Amino acid sequence: MESAQIEKKYSIWIWILSIAIPVVVAVLFSVNLHDLGYNVKPLTFLPPIYATINGITAVLLVWAVRAIKKGNQSLHERLIKICIGCSVAFLAMYVAYHMTSVETKFGGEGALRYLYFFILITHILLSIIIIPFVLVTFVRGIAGAYQRHKKLARITYPMWLYVAVTGVIVYLMIAPYYVH
Template sequence: MTTNSSAIEKKYNKWIILLSIVIPLAVAVLFVVKIPNATPLPFLPPIYATINGITAVLLVIAVMAVKNGKRKLHENLMKCAIGCSLLFLLMYIAYHMTTPSTKFGGEGTIKYVYYFILLTHILLSVAIIPLVLITYVRALAERFDRHKKIAKITYPLWLYVAVTGVIVYLMISPYYIY
């Protein structure tokens, strides 16, 4: 490892830790804190579900690109996937701070399927934050051996979070009140 690579990783480690704590806390708080007299934003869920779908597609294409030796394309697609995830997060926070929560109305087995998918989606969305950031920083530091090692963990989990975000939306969308 070069000194420069080590310095780059160390430089970003504090940010990775900070963001890995602050983002989940902010999301948790949004379920308690509502903006008084805010205009509800019921149009956001289909948009951010679509963004989750786009993220999933970007991830798959990015992995195919790097496997085909197209490193610059991979890099650009991954930056777009990170941007989509950030855009999703901002819309998700805006929606939940301004709009009453929707309860899932399904019954029987589908209810348990929904809550299983939702719970695993939420837990992995928290875990994916530091994984994505560490994976990105390792590429930035040109530590591709270490980048590849963690990317093998990050990729399937991030893909699962993106795909289940769409599934959760599709399952709860019939119960939205507009």
């Protein structure tokens, strides 16, 4: 199958996922199982785990770029697939935590408070924007449209890396305020 056909085949799924993921996360984020009367244990152990997954994603993204620059396409592809898997795992844990736990408020003050919210807001916005970028870049790569893949990857990579790194930073900044 030609690369254009492969891209077209996946384009509807890219659109569906790019819209559905943020909508479903927003809906589930606003649902707390305790408020609905369910007696579930808060999953307070998850934030350091999903923050670590963000850190691992960042390291693997850098490694993937180094691999492709050295011509190791198979390692690059495997690492990117792992990064996508890490992102899915992060998302599942993030939603599970917020569905079972009390909202954590950032307690910092002054300039630190403004810095935290700047990082948090840019992290959230880019985490939504990055979804179609990652999916289209990935499909172009597996379809063999390497020039188009490379062109888009130059935009996707720094955004994805920013989301992964700022996920860790947000966790480190809010960690002292978690209720256990």
